[in-house]
């Protein structure tokens with residue numbers, strides 16, 4: 001069977017203190033030794049990876065993301081996309097908090113991937129690497145450049161170039177990243 005290039009991981013986060021205080025109940029659980037979760041009494045869903053409420057940032061990174069960083073260094077493209085309702089743990093998992101205020105083992109995907117990428121670059125003296133970063137918030141159909149906050153939202157567009165690469169185009173400087 002042909003391998004599908006998209007993998008879906010689901011992570012269950014623990015109840016927060018305020019949720020415990022309000023007597024919220026856990027409604028989703030893992031099926032031991034499978035990649036399945038049960039929602040409610042009997043609705044079973046299967047994913048490529050499942051992580052329970054006690055899963056660590058390291059476990060998530062090592063299982064799902066590290067292989068992508070290795071492929072990236074070999075020249076492949078990779079995208080990691082966090083999806084879920086508000087408060088479900090996207091920012092926590094992806095590691096979007098202020099890096100200085102997060103303990104080493106609490107660091108999420110972004111700081112771990114960047115660390116690994118630059119480690120690899122420093123070990124590969126005979127390869128030329130070119131690293132570019134863009135950091136864009138998409139909220140209610142509007143884009144905001146988080147690295148250039150005074151850029152007008154109206155000046156930002158997502159475009160595809162002739163090679164099919166998607167990037168942020170700023171009319172201000174007409175560069176495609």
Ligand SMILES: Nc1ncnc2c1ncn2[C@@H]1O[C@H](COP(=O)(O)OP(=O)(O)OP(=O)(O)O)[C@@H](O)[C@H]1O
Nearest residue numbers: 012013014016084085086087088089090091092093
């Ligand atoms: N795996 C986890 N272990 C412990 N706490 C977690 C975990 N995932 C999320 N949390 C906590 O749950 C709360 C909500 O998480 P987070 O802010 O990451 O959600 P979000 O999906 O980014 O929400 P929003 O879409 O509203 O920005 C935070 O207080 C976060 O620290």
